[in-house]
Structures are given as structure tokens and as C-alpha cells.
Amino acid sequence: MNSLNLQARAAGRFAPSPSGDLHIGNIRSGLLAYVRARQTGRRFLWRVEDLDRVSPGAAESQLAVFAELGVTPDEAPLIQSDRLDIYAEAITSLQHCGLVYECYCSRKDIQQAPSAPHAPPGAYPGTCRSLGEVERERQRDRLAADGRSPALRLRTENSPVTVHDELLGDITAPTDDLVLRRGDGVYAYNLIVVVDDAASGVDEVVRGDDLATSAPRQAHLASLLGLPATGWLHVPLVLNESGQRLAKRDGAVTYQQLQASGWTSADVFAWMGESLGFGPGWTSLDDMIAGIDFNRIRREPTVFTPPVEAPRVSGLD
Structure with a gap:
């Protein structure tokens, strides 16, 4: 970076x-x-x-x-x-470390999927993180037929991370597979x-x-x-x-x-x-x-x- x-x-x-x-x-x-x-x-x-x-x-x-x-x-x-090129560079650096994967899920898919063990409420359940390449190609074709593209997610272990806040004290939360770039191409807030x-x-x-x-x-x-x-x-x-x-x-x-x-x-x-x-x-x-x-x-x-x-x-x- x-x-x-x-x-x-x-x-x-x-x-x-x-x-x-x-x-x-x-x-x-x-x-x-x-x-x-x-x-x-x-x-x-x-x-x-x-x-x-x-x-x-x-x-x-x-x-x-x-x-x-x-x-x-x-x-x-x-x-x-x-600054779109800068955000793209950040994702590329994570990809080089094997920390990015495509996600083909809609919001409805995520809401209806069972939660992953030890994940925070509402966290992405990891549906797409371990798919094989054949299945990934099928999912890309499915989205493309609807004029859509896959999102990009960060690969994590849902491990807890603690930060210190000057007013709230320590804040601890698991880190889920958050979105890095949405399916519409917009880079994500986080x-x-x-x-x-x-x-x-x-x-x-x-x-x-x-x-x-x-x-x-x-x-x-x-x-x-x-x-x-x-x-x-x-x-x-x-x-x-x-x-x-x-x-x-x-x-x-x-x-x-x-x-x-x-x-x-x-x-x-x-x-x-x-x-x-x-x-x-x-x-x-x-x-x-x-x-x-x-x-x-x-x-x-x-x-x-x-x-x-x-x-x-x-x-x-």
C-alpha cells in the first residue's frame, strides 16, 4: 500500500x-x-x-x-x-495474500442461510468462501444472465478483535467476512x-x-x-x-x-x-x-x- x-x-x-x-x-x-x-x-x-x-x-x-x-x-x-484506483489497489494487495473471494449471494440468500458457528448475529455465513472453480463459474454465469456481478469479500476466521475507545472503553467483536466491493461495483464502506x-x-x-x-x-x-x-x-x-x-x-x-x-x-x-x-x-x-x-x-x-x-x-x- x-x-x-x-x-x-x-x-x-x-x-x-x-x-x-x-x-x-x-x-x-x-x-x-x-x-x-x-x-x-x-x-x-x-x-x-x-x-x-x-x-x-x-x-x-x-x-x-x-x-x-x-x-x-x-x-x-x-x-x-x-480515488477508485486506490481502493482497487487495496483489494489487489489482499488478493495477493489469498484473503479475497467472490460472493454470489443476495441479501435474501444471506438472511435465509443458517448462521456460521461462533459468528456474530447477522454475519455472513461463509456460503461462498470454499466453492470450487466449477461452481464459481456456474454462479458467475447465473449472475451475468441477470445483469449482475459477484461481490468481493474478505476471508476471515471470525476471531474476536478488541479496540479501545476513549469513551466506551474496550470494544470487542468478531470479524466476519465483510464485503470489500459490492456486486454493483461500489467499494464498501469498511x-x-x-x-x-x-x-x-x-x-x-x-x-x-x-x-x-x-x-x-x-x-x-x-x-x-x-x-x-x-x-x-x-x-x-x-x-x-x-x-x-x-x-x-x-x-x-x-x-x-x-x-x-x-x-x-x-x-x-x-x-x-x-x-x-x-x-x-x-x-x-x-x-x-x-x-x-x-x-x-x-x-x-x-x-x-x-x-x-x-x-x-x-x-x-
Whole structure:
């Protein structure tokens, strides 16, 4: 993986998908990543994860919202669609080690297959990992007749891997035969984030704790590619009033919608402080940087109530 061009100086990052406007939970995670980088002397980088769902103008809009809140990345954003050759090289290096195999299963096939022994719930059961070449050719022909191609999976032993998180402590999970490239040719999330973080010098990942269980498999994949180990800091999610992960369908939850409801950037920062357990006294990004102690942030998820007149926030029990 010599062409990854590893950076010497450490960095943190925010990596939204440009599928639309960011909601307040996304914004909170991005601001926390920025604050952490500033508090620890890291560069703050922005990555546009545009290999899947893309809404025209969304990437520019997301950057503009953060600029209005006072955040400017230290370097030009990294665009994943410009880096397809790098992801292909990563898979080739794994293939040379015998760690990649074709998978011909649909999602329905996987759901209906019995689980492999000792595999985590929902893990790929290994249906295609030991097929002979004759059967592989038959399966390729079957997919080709439907205009489809096989996915590529990482060959693992479902062994447990442990990583340390600054908030959650040790996270241990088995590593399953994760997808490296989907059947439609799109490179998979777990591969590209590992490759891109290493290429950018990201040595600590700050993101929502819904992704915490992905950290061990990403750490394992990084080790197979000979890439540096990454630190982790998974922050609590923002939920809707039903206790589900916040989504744009929940009402006035994007920055643009909040502005239309009368919120200013100062209201956003006041809500940030309250949601994290530091009170409503913040009015700016500087307040947030000075006021956060990551050892003291609220560990429970936060319920966001779309505003009618004034910001409101409550913590879950």
C-alpha cells in the first residue's frame, strides 16, 4: 500500500455522505470531531463520501453550514469518487495474500442461510468462501444472465478483535467476512474508510456510537493492509422523540429548517452545550472548544425535540 501517501501529522475528520442536508445529530458529531482535533492539535479534515447516494449540491451545502458555524477544514476535502484506483489497489494487495473471494449471494440468500458457528448475529455465513472453480463459474454465469456481478469479500476466521475507545472503553467483536466491493461495483464502506483515514493521517476517529461495533473489523482490516492503528472516540447519538435514531423525516431537524424556525447559530451552540451536559451557556464555536471536557460529556443519547419557539433538549434515562 505504498501509494497511500501516508501523512506525518495526525488528523481528525468528518466524513458525511452528500445525500442531503445534515440534521442536528450529524452536525453535533461533526462539531465534536472538529473540537477534538482543535483540543489535541490535530489537523481537521473533511471527506466527501460520494460513492453511493449523492444529491446534487449537497456537499457544497454541508460545507457552507459548517462554515457558517465557524468550521473550515485545514485542507481541501478528499473526494472518494476521485480515488477508485486506490481502493482497487487495496483489494489487489489482499488478493495477493489469498484473503479475497467472490460472493454470489443476495441479501435474501444471506438472511435465509443458517448462521456460521461462533459468528456474530447477522454475519455472513461463509456460503461462498470454499466453492470450487466449477461452481464459481456456474454462479458467475447465473449472475451475468441477470445483469449482475459477484461481490468481493474478505476471508476471515471470525476471531474476536478488541479496540479501545476513549469513551466506551474496550470494544470487542468478531470479524466476519465483510464485503470489500459490492456486486454493483461500489467499494464498501469498511474498506474505503480504512484506506482513506490512513492516507490522510487520521489517527483518531470521532463519530456516532452506532458505528462502534464496526471499529474492530476496521482495525482488523487496517492491520491486514499494513496500515497504522487508529484511535476511537464514539459519541452518543441524537434520537427523536420516539427514541429512534434522528432522521430528516422527524421535522425541523436540519440547520436550514432550524433557521426557518427562528434559530440562530448561537441557539445551535446553546443546544450543543445542553445536549452534552454542559448547560446552555455556549453561543459560539470558541465556547464549545473551551467548554468541552470529553471525559465529562453526557454518555446517554439525547432526544431532540424540533423547536416551536425555543430550543429544548432532554437526556434519555
